[in-house]
Amino acid sequence: MIKKVHHVAYRCADAKQTVEWYGKYLKMNFLLAIAEDEVPSTKEPDPYMHIFLDAGGGNVLAFFELPTRPPMARVVDETTPSWTQHLALELESMDEMLDIKARLEADGIDVVGPTNHTLFTSIYFFDPSGHRIELAVNSGASNLLSRLDEVKWPMLEEWARTKRAPQHARWMHDGSLASEGAKA
Structure with a gap:
């Protein structure tokens, strides 16, 4: 049984820029860096900088900068x-989300949302x-x-058969949940 996600790793274009960006906008602390000229698992010669950021709650977000590889497309x-x-990533409050959204947009970063998903509200950006x-x-x-x-398995089974969106949880985005509450 899995205990927890140890870390999630992505490639980044610039390790220093990434540390500074995630610190500025998402208040993630820079935990540590590892740099090698050879990949430990494959022994492939490939210099890299591997950075680790504190994503809160014991979660770690990591990135690799790979300077000898072609630029990320x-x-x-x-x-x-x-x-x-x-x-x-989960935040504590809407005020916190709207503050981050405002800071991103003030620096010219496009933000989609807030989007209401009934169970949660989200914003999206790159x-x-x-x-x-x-x-x-x-x-x-x-x-x-x-x-x-209650509907997860029926939805999955219907999707597997038809490859069309089952309507079991349509209430999350179509507004019918509000009308159900009004009828009650």
Whole structure:
């Protein structure tokens, strides 16, 4: 059984810029750096800088800068929409989210949202290396998790058969949850 995620690692264009950016906007502390001329696991000669950031709650976000490799073109392959592959980080409050959004936008960084997902509200933006970041604040609607739990397997089975979006949890984004509450 997995105990927890030890760390999540991505490539970055510039290690110093990444440390400073995540510190400035997301208040992540720089934990440590490891640099080698050879990859320990494969013994491949490939100098790298490996940085580790404190993502809160015992979570660690890490990046590799690879100066001998071609520049990063796109984070995901050409056939994958940029909105799919992302890192979602939880915040404590909407005030905190809106403060970060304002700081990002003040520095010319495009931010999508806030987007209401019923269970949580999110904003989305890209870091300097092109990684999509989602910041989420839970709505306090944890009672609705049981509704999703009840339909998870039927939804998955229907999707596997049809490859069309099952409608079991449509209430999360279509506004029908509010009308259900009004009827009650």
